[in-house]
Structures are given as structure tokens and as C-alpha cells.
Amino acid sequence: xxxxxxxxxxxxxxxxxxxxxxxxxxxxxxxxxxxxxxxxxxxxxxxxxxxxxxxxxxxxxxxxxxxxxxxxxxxxxxxxxxxxxxxxxxxxxxxxxxxxxxxxxxxxxxxxxxxxxxxxxxxx
Numbered sequence: 001x002x003x004x005x006x007x008x009x010x011x012x013x014x015x016x017x018x019x020x021x022x023x024x025x026x027x028x029x030x031x032x033x034x035x036x037x038x039x040x041x042x043x044x045x046x047x048x049x050x051x052x053x054x055x056x057x058x059x060x061x062x063x064x065x066x067x068x069x070x071x072x073x074x075x076x077x078x079x080x081x082x083x084x085x086x087x088x089x090x091x092x093x094x095x096x097x098x099x100x101x102x103x104x105x106x107x108x109x110x111x112x113x114x115x116x117x118x119x120x121x122x123x124x
Contacts, residue, residue: 001025001026002024002025002026002028002100002113003024003025003026003113003115004022004023004024004025004098004099004100004113004114004115005022005023005115005116006020006021006022006096006097006098006115006116006117006118007020007021007022007023007118008020008021008118009095009096009118009119009120009121010119010120010121011121011123012088012120012121012122013122013123013124014088014089014090014122014123014124015087015088016088016122017084017085017086017087017088018084018085018088018120019082019083019084019085020036020082020083020085020096020098020118020120021080021081021082022034022036022080022081022082022083022098022115023078023079023080024079024080024081024098024100025079026079026100026113029076029079030055030076030079031055032055032100032101033052033053033054033055033100033101033102033108034052034053034072034074034081034098034099034100034101035049035050035051035052035053035098035099035100035101035108035110036050036051036052036072036081036083036096036097036098036099037049037050037096037097037098037099037110038050038092038094038095038096038097038120039094039095039097039117040091040093040094041093041094047097047110048063049063049110050062050063050066050070050083050096051063051066051070051072051083052072052101052108053072053073053074053081055076057073057074057076060072061108065091066085066092069085069086069087069088070083070084070085070086071083071084071086072084081098083096085120088120088122089122090122090123091122092120092122093120093121093122093123094120095117095118095119095120096117096118096119096120097114097115097117098114098115099111099113099114099115100112100113
């Protein structure tokens with residue numbers, strides 16, 4: 001059983017920065033690809049992909065909407081994955097979740113383990 005706990009969400013002005021953290025209780029953290037997803041308000045339960053990082057931290061993939069502004073990283077010694085968010089926009093407002101990702105039909109997708117989420121609100 002894996003437990004994920006996100007933190008770091010806050011209210012921030014447009015153009016500001018935040019760093020989200022996600023701590024995993026799983027002993028296999030260093031073997032897993034980790035991802036961040038977000039659920040914007042008013043869009044039901046659909047979560048959109050934000051970024052993922054390979055188990056060793058060397059391969060990173062981003063959604064087009066956050067490229068150049070967000071950076072995903074991980075510290076396997078601390079069982080933690082981070083999401084550094086810069087140049088935040090109002091459309092980044094969402095609940096952010098970390099996820100242990102898995103291969104689905106030949107491509108990476110969300111796995112079964114989710115945290116409780118952390119709220120990011122970008123507003124003046």
C-alpha cells in the first residue's frame with residue numbers, strides 16, 4: 001500500500017511561484033515513475049496531466065501548457081517528488097495531485113495511488 005501526501009498549495013498572485021511537495025510512504029518509491037496531475041474547478045472529476053519524472057530523475061515530460069514554467073524533480077532519499085511552478089497564471093488554478101504512474105497500453109498514464117491533493121489558487 002502506498003500513501004501519498006501533497007503539500008505546498010496556496011493563494012498566489014499571477015506571475016508568482018510555488019513549490020509543491022509529495023511524500024510517499026512506499027518502499028519502492030525509487031523504482032517508480034511519478035507524476036503530477038491537476039483538477040481545475042468546474043471541470044468535474046477529470047484530472048489533467050501536468051508532468052512526470054522517471055525513477056532516476058533524468059527523464060522529465062511536461063504538458064504543453066506548463067513547459068518552460070514548471071519543473072518536476074525528485075529526491076529518492078527523501079521519498080519526495082516536487083513541482084516548482086513559476087510564472088503562474090490564473091488558468092493554473094486547480095487541485096494538484098501526485099500519482100504513481102504506470103504503463104497503460106504502451107504509454108504512461110495515471111496509476112491507482114493518489115494523494116489527497118493540494119489547492120493552488122492564482123488570483124490577484
